[in-house]
Amino acid sequence: MRVPICEVTPETEYAEITGWIHEIRDLGGLTFFLVRDRTGIIQVTIVRKKAPEGVLTTIREISRESVVRVAGTVKAIDKAVGGREITPEVFEVINRAESPLPLDVVEKVPAELDTRLDARFLDVRRPRVNAVFQIRSTVLDAVHDYFFRNGFINITTPKIVAAATEGGTELFPIAYFEKEAFLNQSPQLYKQMLMAGGFEKVFEIGPIFRAEEHNTVRHLNEATSIDTEVSFADHNDVMKILEDVVVVAYDRVAATCDEHLARIGIDLEVPKSPFPRITYTEALEIASRGTGEDLAFGDDLGTVAEKAVGREMGVHYFIVDWPTEIKPYYAMPYDDDPTICRAFDLMHPRMELSSGAQRIHRHDQLVDQIQAKGLGVDGFEFYLKPFRYGMPPHAGWGMGAERLIMTMLDLANIRDAVLFPRDRHRLTP
Numbered sequence: 446m447r448v449p450i451c452e453v454t455p456e457t458e459y460a461e462i463t464g465w466i467h468e469i470r471d472l473g474g475l476t477f478f479l480v481r482d483r484t485g486i487i488q489v490t491i492v493r494k495k496a497p498e499g500v501l502t503t504i505r506e507i508s509r510e511s512v513v514r515v516a517g518t519v520k521a522i523d524k525a526v527g528g529r530e531i532t533p534e535v536f537e538v539i540n541r542a543e544s545p546l547p548l549d550v551v552e553k554v555p556a557e558l559d560t561r562l563d564a565r566f567l568d569v570r571r572p573r574v575n576a577v578f579q580i581r582s583t584v585l586d587a588v589h590d591y592f593f594r595n596g597f598i599n600i601t602t603p604k605i606v607a608a609a610t611e612g613g614t615e616l617f618p619i620a621y622f623e624k625e626a627f628l629n630q631s632p633q634l635y636k637q638m639l640m641a642g643g644f645e646k647v648f649e650i651g652p653i654f655r656a657e658e659h660n661t662v663r664h665l666n667e668a669t670s671i672d673t674e675v676s677f678a679d680h681n682d683v684m685k686i687l688e689d690v691v692v693v694a695y696d697r698v699a700a701t702c703d704e705h706l707a708r709i710g711i712d713l714e715v716p717k718s719p720f721p722r723i724t725y726t727e728a729l730e731i732a733s734r735g736t737g738e739d740l741a742f743g744d745d746l747g748t749v750a751e752k753a754v755g756r757e758m759g760v761h762y763f764i765v766d767w768p769t770e771i772k773p774y775y776a777m778p779y780d781d782d783p784t785i786c787r788a789f790d791l792m793h794p795r796m797e798l799s800s801g802a803q804r805i806h807r808h809d810q811l812v813d814q815i816q817a818k819g820l821g822v823d824g825f826e827f828y829l830k831p832f833r834y835g836m837p838p839h840a841g842w843g844m845g846a847e848r849l850i851m852t853m854l855d856l857a858n859i860r861d862a863v864l865f866p867r868d869r870h871r872l873t874p
């Protein structure tokens with residue numbers, strides 16, 4: 446019976462494995478193959494003089510990255526990876542890979558990102574790259590788990606929508622019969638409407654679409670957003686949830702992904718909660734000091750400013766009390782000073798991970814705020830209606846999964862945290 450390669454130990458007597466030919470080393474009378482499956486690598490050793498005729502025929506036609514089946518006796522051997530090797534009685538090529546390969550899976554030759562993404566199916570065979578996606582899977586699992594354990598309902602909202610949520614410029618229009626439609630920028634309006642639906646605690650992990658004009662190392666045109674919305678909660682309550690989610694994700698990876706982390710070369714440090722909080726005004730001061738720029742209330746914190754604040758903070762931190770004018774219409778202004786609002790950003794020293802807020806839950810105030818932002822209420826009726834029939838106070842946030850993983854694993858480019866990135870120039874594979 447076929448077993449995963451990681452289960453073949455020096456004590457195993459006989460094993461059948463399937464996988465890909467990772468490397469071939471031909472020393473004349475002796476040929477070594479490294480065979481890889483998703484669990485590990487094993488050496489297959491062939492002594493030409495002793496090997497069965499069938500095995501010798503196979504090794505004549507074999508190429509790297511071909512899919513093979515190997516069965517034979519296992520021997521403990523110090524010099525081989527994992528301290529064991531197989532001497533095959535059966536060595537079958539299930540599907541031969543063409544040569545040359547579009548990408549070297551052995552990772553000896555560094556490849557350009559574009560070359561790697563063009564041949565992503567081969568790129569993810571690389572143990573280091575594969576480890577990133579094993580960890581991504583673990584992170585999303587831990588986040589799901591957190592929400593389920595805490596009584597949240599997993600929702601799925603439409604990705605084809607009629608209105609912008611986060612501003613009009615980053616919107617992808619699509620052809621939807623005779624109507625104007627867009628790809629959803631965020632589940633924002635839907636998760637809020639479900640607060641009027643009485644769900645109280647919802648979460649969604651799904652795609653968001655942003656028509657980012659410029660290629661940067663931290664923007665995608667299709668990203669994965671971890672979203673939540675909670676009724677009878679304020680911004681402080683959901684910041685606590687956000688901290689917990691980040692810590693839970695790191696904790697799970699630290700506890701279960703030793704081997705994957707080692708492959709990537711990361712010594713993972715789990716962030717400690719509560720994360721420090723600074724106000725937007727304090728962030729401006731730090732940024733002005735750090736960059737020499739003269740930033741004024743109401744200015745966006747650009748990349749350079751963010752980095753300067755990140756350097757000083759050194760750990761995950763929140764920026765709170767943002768100017769109402771630069772946050773979306775749904776963020777609730779403070780009663781005693783409506784120039785600032787109950788919005789927050791969660792920052793990693795390298796970049797923003799999440800934003801959220803307590804939302805306006807009163808219909809008329811929301812209409813005023815939409816109009817104050819220069820937006821028309823046309824097209825928003827479906828969203829505004831629930832606010833007239835018993836909308837509870839609520840708060841929530843959205844966090845980019847790729848940014849969470851990118852910063853956790855210290856990846857240089859956000860494209861390394863997503864299997865098939867969509868950017869300004871990339872629509873395939």
Ligand code: AMO
Nearest residue numbers: 631633655664665668798799800801841842843845
């Ligand atoms: P915001 O627009 O700040 O807020 O997005 C929330 C988080 O989503 C991630 N993100 C992206 N990641 C990669 N590429 C992009 N183009 C991209 N755009 C956004 C970031 C960001 O911090 N509705 C609000 C959230 C809320 O208030 O609940 C929203 O979408 O990590």
